[in-house]
Amino acid sequence: MNDAPSSQTLQAAAGEADPHRMRAVFELQQTTALRWRDSTARERIARIEKLRDAMLAHRTAFHQAFAQDYRKPEAEVEVSEFLPVMDEIHQAIGSVRRWMKPKRVWPTKTMLGTGAQVQYQPRGRVLVIAPWNYPLSLCFGPLVSALAAGNTVIIKPSEMTPHVSALMGRIIADTFPPDEVALFEGSLPTSQALLDMPFDHIFFTGSPAVGKVVMAAAAKHLASVTLELGGKSPVIVDASANVQMAAETLMWGKFLNNGQTCVAPDTAYVHASVKQAFVDACRSVLQQRYGAGAAAQKASADLTRVVNRRHTQRVAHLLNDAVARGAKVLTGGDIDEAQCYIAPTLLERVPADAAILSEEIFGPLLPIIEYTDLDQVIHDINRQPKPLALYLWSTDRQSIRRVLSHTSSGGACVNHCVAHFAHGNLPFGGVNNSGIGNAHGEYGFKAFSHERAVLRGSWLHLVKLFFPPYTPGRNKLIRMTVDLLRLPF
Numbered sequence: 001m002n003d004a005p006s007s008q009t010l011q012a013a014a015g016e017a018d019p020h021r022m023r024a025v026f027e028l029q030q031t032t033a034l035r036w037r038d039s040t041a042r043e044r045i046a047r048i049e050k051l052r053d054a055m056l057a058h059r060t061a062f063h064q065a066f067a068q069d070y071r072k073p074e075a076e077v078e079v080s081e082f083l084p085v086m087d088e089i090h091q092a093i094g095s096v097r098r099w100m101k102p103k104r105v106w107p108t109k110t111m112l113g114t115g116a117q118v119q120y121q122p123r124g125r126v127l128v129i130a131p132w133n134y135p136l137s138l139c140f141g142p143l144v145s146a147l148a149a150g151n152t153v154i155i156k157p158s159e160m161t162p163h164v165s166a167l168m169g170r171i172i173a174d175t176f177p178p179d180e181v182a183l184f185e186g187s188l189p190t191s192q193a194l195l196d197m198p199f200d201h202i203f204f205t206g207s208p209a210v211g212k213v214v215m216a217a218a219a220k221h222l223a224s225v226t227l228e229l230g231g232k233s234p235v236i237v238d239a240s241a242n243v244q245m246a247a248e249t250l251m252w253g254k255f256l257n258n259g260q261t262c263v264a265p266d267t268a269y270v271h272a273s274v275k276q277a278f279v280d281a282c283r284s285v286l287q288q289r290y291g292a293g294a295a296a297q298k299a300s301a302d303l304t305r306v307v308n309r310r311h312t313q314r315v316a317h318l319l320n321d322a323v324a325r326g327a328k329v330l331t332g333g334d335i336d337e338a339q340c341y342i343a344p345t346l347l348e349r350v351p352a353d354a355a356i357l358s359e360e361i362f363g364p365l366l367p368i369i370e371y372t373d374l375d376q377v378i379h380d381i382n383r384q385p386k387p388l389a390l391y392l393w394s395t396d397r398q399s400i401r402r403v404l405s406h407t408s409s410g411g412a413c414v415n416h417c418v419a420h421f422a423h424g425n426l427p428f429g430g431v432n433n434s435g436i437g438n439a440h441g442e443y444g445f446k447a448f449s450h451e452r453a454v455l456r457g458s459w460l461h462l463v464k465l466f467f468p469p470y471t472p473g474r475n476k477l478i479r480m481t482v483d484l485l486r487l488p489f
């Protein structure tokens with residue numbers, strides 16, 4: 001690969017990556033992608049292990065980069081960035097052999113005597129576009145799945161976490177030749193230049209609005225897509241809920257990464273009979289975790305900052321708009337735009353026309369809506385676009401069954417929140433507005449694989465009985481075969 005543009009050069013352009021270099025790397029990856037079609041599990045595991053070792057060798061540098069980008073506490077870098085990627089790596093190394101094996105399938109009645117299997121082929125050259133909120137996890141997590149499936153990869157991280165993105169760029173450049181894996185930093189122009197190229201698959205994580213742009217770009221080349229999007233994930237705390245447990249878990253899921261989580265609880269419907277107890281429990285959990293009083297909470301090292309001023313203004317607008325329309329702040333409400341700080345905030349009596357009830361909040365605000373009729377809550381949830389997650393705190397089996405069977409969402413947790421993201425044997429993805437396709441574990445492997453149907457077997461020659469000319473005898477045989485399928489065995 002002597003004529004390959006060096007990764008150092010690729011990273012050299014300030015701001016946006018050079019489109020010519022991106023195109024050159026893309027072309028270069030084609031030869032590798034074709035060669036990797038029959039790559040072995042051992043080769044794929046070796047690549048994943050290289051990534052793991054490089055990532056772990058830069059653990060402290062990551063802690064520093066996250067602190068510089070948005071003051072993310074070290075513990076949260078470990079639990080929400082390293083842990084998911086390490087889990088993905090651990091699972092892929094242990095299971096890729098099994099995932100890759102062609103799966104034999106039983107013949108259907110008309111195919112008796114044939115042999116059939118599903119072969120998992122690498123898609124080829126894939127593009128991973130990632131958001132800023134979990135930059136390491138959402139770049140390297142999909143990278144692991146893509147490598148497990150045998151693809152070459154180009155990654156476009158977010159421009160909003162420049163220190164983490166630059167560090168990941170250095171790691172990729174030092175670990176992989178660009179014909180295997182390359183990372184290009186940049187914003188819209190870089191993303192658009194990449195989307196112009198005929199990738200075999202695009203794995204996009206980000207907002208539903210940009211997801212539509214990505215899908216339209218993919219349509220030009222009929223590239224397959226996985227879209228991991230966002231939305232408003234509703235919460236229900238019903239009259240039977242363990243209120244203390246609900247407060248403890250919900251305050252974690254909501255204020256982890258300061259609410260900047262795709263599956264963050266967005267709006268809480270709380271039954272009137274437990275609302276006051278729930279609010280009291282939430283207040284006390286927040287005080288215990290982040291300090292009593294506004295000054296203590298602002299000084300807490302355990303609260304990540306909002307990623308930048310623009311997003312601080314956006315979240316502050318949601319809060320101010322709700323308050324101006326009559327919402328009441330139950331706790332929090334402090335804003336320091338210069339420091340990108342917004343206190344953990346609970347609101348009630350939010351009027352229906354407040355923007356906070358229609359836009360994804362993606363910040364440390366939680367509107368609480370008191371309810372008495374569960375069916376009305378289900379009706380309200382079903383009027384909104386299908387969310388990425390739905391959370392229910394309840395001990396009543398009937399209510400749990402009713403909510404799970406009458407709503408739709410990418411994923412759901414009962415008596416917890418956010419934690420389903422961490423279960424590597426569950427598909428992670430949205431539905432319609434919150435996403436298309438799945439990530440994680442074997443689902444991630446499949447997202448980056450083409451499931452090719454392969455049919456063989458000497459009995460197949462019997463299909464000639466259905467070839468023209470359609471004599472009366474053949475017509476009869478065809479009709480009999482169709483009628484055979486009406487029989488129950």
Ligand SMILES: NC(=O)c1ccc[n+]([C@@H]2O[C@H](COP(=O)([O-])OP(=O)(O)OC[C@H]3O[C@@H](n4cnc5c(N)ncnc54)[C@H](O)[C@@H]3O)[C@@H](O)[C@H]2O)c1
Nearest residue numbers: 130131132157158187191206207210213228229230231262
């Ligand atoms: N489902 C998930 O797994 C998941 C995970 C994290 C975040 N999200 C969602 O991501 C969103 C927040 O992240 P964000 O603000 O970085 O998202 P975003 O959609 O603004 O940006 C995501 C990526 O797309 C690029 N981009 C932005 N505009 C583009 C355009 N017009 N054309 C091409 N590329 C473009 C960005 O540079 C970035 O790399 C939220 O909606 C959140 O719910 C989803």
